[in-house]
Amino acid sequence: MSAHTTETGRPAETGETPAFPMPRAAGCPFDPPSRLREMRAEGPPAKVRLWDGSTPWLVTRYADQRALLADPRISADTGLPGYPHPTPGSAERRRYARTFISMDDPGHSRLRRMVTAPFTVRRVEALRPVVQGIVNGLIDDMLAGPRPVDLVREFALPVPSMVICEMLGVPYADHDFFQADSRILVNRDEPVQAQARAQENLVGYLERLVSAKLVRPGDDVLSRVAAEQVATGALSRRDAAAMGMLLLVAGHETTANMIALGTLALLLHPGQLAELRDSGDPALVASTVEELLRYLTIVHSGRRRVALADIEVGGRTIHAGDGVVLATDAANRDEERFADPDRLDDHRDARGHLAFGFGVHQCLGQNLARMELQVVYGTLYRRIPGLRLAVDLDRVPFKHDAQIFGVYELPVTW
Amino acid sequence: MRVFADQDRCVGSGQCVLTAPAVFDQRDEDGIVTLLTDDPPPGEHEAVRRAAVLCPAMAIRLAGS
Numbered sequence: 001m002s003a004h005t006t007e008t009g010r011p012a013e014t015g016e017t018p019a020f021p022m023p024r025a026a027g028c029p030f031d032p033p034s035r036l037r038e039m040r041a042e043g044p045p046a047k048v049r050l051w052d053g054s055t056p057w058l059v060t061r062y063a064d065q066r067a068l069l070a071d072p073r074i075s076a077d078t079g080l081p082g083y084p085h086p087t088p089g090s091a092e093r094r095r096y097a098r099t100f101i102s103m104d105d106p107g108h109s110r111l112r113r114m115v116t117a118p119f120t121v122r123r124v125e126a127l128r129p130v131v132q133g134i135v136n137g138l139i140d141d142m143l144a145g146p147r148p149v150d151l152v153r154e155f156a157l158p159v160p161s162m163v164i165c166e167m168l169g170v171p172y173a174d175h176d177f178f179q180a181d182s183r184i185l186v187n188r189d190e191p192v193q194a195q196a197r198a199q200e201n202l203v204g205y206l207e208r209l210v211s212a213k214l215v216r217p218g219d220d221v222l223s224r225v226a227a228e229q230v231a232t233g234a235l236s237r238r239d240a241a242a243m244g245m246l247l248l249v250a251g252h253e254t255t256a257n258m259i260a261l262g263t264l265a266l267l268l269h270p271g272q273l274a275e276l277r278d279s280g281d282p283a284l285v286a287s288t289v290e291e292l293l294r295y296l297t298i299v300h301s302g303r304r305r306v307a308l309a310d311i312e313v314g315g316r317t318i319h320a321g322d323g324v325v326l327a328t329d330a331a332n333r334d335e336e337r338f339a340d341p342d343r344l345d346d347h348r349d350a351r352g353h354l355a356f357g358f359g360v361h362q363c364l365g366q367n368l369a370r371m372e373l374q375v376v377y378g379t380l381y382r383r384i385p386g387l388r389l390a391v392d393l394d395r396v397p398f399k400h401d402a403q404i405f406g407v408y409e410l411p412v413t414w
Numbered sequence: 415m416r417v418f419a420d421q422d423r424c425v426g427s428g429q430c431v432l433t434a435p436a437v438f439d440q441r442d443e444d445g446i447v448t449l450l451t452d453d454p455p456p457g458e459h460e461a462v463r464r465a466a467v468l469c470p471a472m473a474i475r476l477a478g479s
């Protein structure tokens with residue numbers, strides 16, 4: 001049934017079917033791979049070859065991706081044959097814990113709604129002073145400490161980590177452990193066993209926390225899930241722990257990489273950085289956040305889906321059982337949607353970008369991420385106006401091997 | 415203009431609230447969309463149209479102009 005199983009390994013195909021993900025070209029470090037841009041210019045979905053030899057469709061145009069991600073005939077279920085797994089670990093991990101990110105409706109919606117309340121625009125806005133306090137404190141520490149500093153370690157990672165710990169009710173003192181395991185989960189080249197072990201560690205840890213919160217609840221998301229879902233029998237402890245793990249991991253590497261990579265992008269666009277720093281206009285800060293989300297599209301390995309029925313897209317037929325990879329980084333640079341798409345322009349209206357995905361799986365934490373990034377971009381460069389790279393750009397280690405793009409380190413000084 | 419919001423489809427993304435806060439709200443208990451008005455004044459129409467396009471769940475429908 002799965003179309004690519006029969007095609008796998010056919011020598012005639014190997015020559016023509018490009019490997020995915022594609023390497024980024026030398027030049028602007030933020031630009032998507034040039035082959036990806038060529039494929040978008042050609043237009044319709046085309047087959048690519050993944051690490052396991054499978055050949056799913058790659059969809060590159062904005063309009064096609066938007067339509068497909070909102071189409072109920074496409075599934076996010078990582079257990080279906082034909083699902084285009086990003087890593088060997090991704091296929092394996094599903095056995096240990098399943099969360100709503102890899103489920104279809106109605107199961108997906110049932111679980112997602114259990115944890116949507118703390119992420120509404122209003123609830124997130126109420127947290128802004130807490131986030132501002134966290135950001136101020138970390139900047140105070142950097143200003144009082146030695147220079148240069150690694151901005152990733154001292155600032156970009158702690159911000160989202162402290163915020164999500166506060167929301168979930170996870171002790172921040174444990175961050176060394178779950179940051180290390182989170183990172184293993186998003187590395188492309190991590191061995192299967194290491195990813196399975198990291199996942200098992202995290203779920204076990206959260207299961208113990210959920211159990212503790214059943215007895216001694218606090219004012220936090222895990223306590224609420226424990227009281228409203230676990231205690232009532234709607235959710236097992238294990239499933240509650242898996243959900244906690246999803247929330248803990250999903251907001252970590254993503255927001256951290258947006259902080260560090262966004263800062264690097266601004267340092268390389270000093271005019272826009274100066275305007276942002278000097279204006280203090282919340283509308284400009286907000287549009288800068290949207291534009292950097294679009295321009296950087298850090299979740300750069302594509303949304304992954306599998307077709308449940310035959311679907312026509314751009315003159316091609318994606319057959320039931322075919323894997324589909326939606327390259328949102330290409331969509332966000334599609335000139336049919338965004339004028340002059342390769343230019344970073346803080347004043348453009350970038351809403352409608354696909355950096356948070358689209359369809360029912362669109363990022364649950366998007367308004368939290370927006371608010372954190374607004375606080376960070378609105379504060380860091382004002383508090384440290386002389387901020388600059390402490391090494392040459394070509395010494396900055398980019399995360400080409402990770403599912404989430406960013407930098408491993410960002411040595412800065414002032 | 416008439417606005418319809420499908421609470422079954424809504425995934426609580428908040429895109430509508432960010433875009434047209436005078437028209438859309440989210441329920442406190444589960445983040446699902448609610449309408450503050452289904453007949454917004456002309457000054458809100460553009461924002462409402464934008465919210466309908468940005469809604470990831472296709473949960474916002476508009477009738478009339």
Ligand code: HEM
Pocket residue numbers: 076100101102112164246247248250251252254255258298299303304354355356357358360361362363364365366368369
């Ligand atoms: C700038 C930071 C972030 C980016 C770029 C980002 C990106 C994404 C993307 C692209 C998806 C869609 C996955 C798919 O369609 O397969 C997603 C889903 C998700 N994100 Fe985020 N995210 C960010 C921050 C956060 C934060 C702070 C949280 C909070 C806990 C979070 C929680 C989630 C969850 C739970 C899902 C799954 C939603 C579902 O399947 O219904 N994310 N995110």
Ligand code: SF4
Pocket residue numbers: 419423424425426427428429430431438440445446447468469470471472473474
């Ligand atoms: S934009 Fe759509 S999915 Fe998001 S809260 Fe509004 S109605 Fe619900």
